[in-house]
Amino acid sequence: MTKRRACLLASWAFFYELSVKLxxxxxxxxxxxHIAENLKTMDERLxxxxxMGLAQDIFEQQAG
Structure with missing residues (x-):
């Protein structure tokens, strides 16, 4: 498991636990x-x- 994935999974676990206790x-x-009404889920590519293909995302945004 990569460090990035381990950190993200730990963050997800923390926020999941927080959401249960919220x-x-x-x-x-x-x-x-103040809690925003339009909360979004995290990008599953994380x-x-x-x-993640971020370079492709940026290229597509710039291309319009």
Missing amino acids: PDILDQMEFVP FRDEP
Whole structure:
């Protein structure tokens, strides 16, 4: 397993655990946090061992 993948999996596990506990955390906060309504999922390419193809993405964006 690459270091990048290990770090990403650890991050995913942390945020998954946080999302499970989030209702409990929000109930205990002394303020109402601003949470964006249009949250997006992480790019699944982050969790693969092969290159993400970011250069191709940038090229396609520039090409319009």
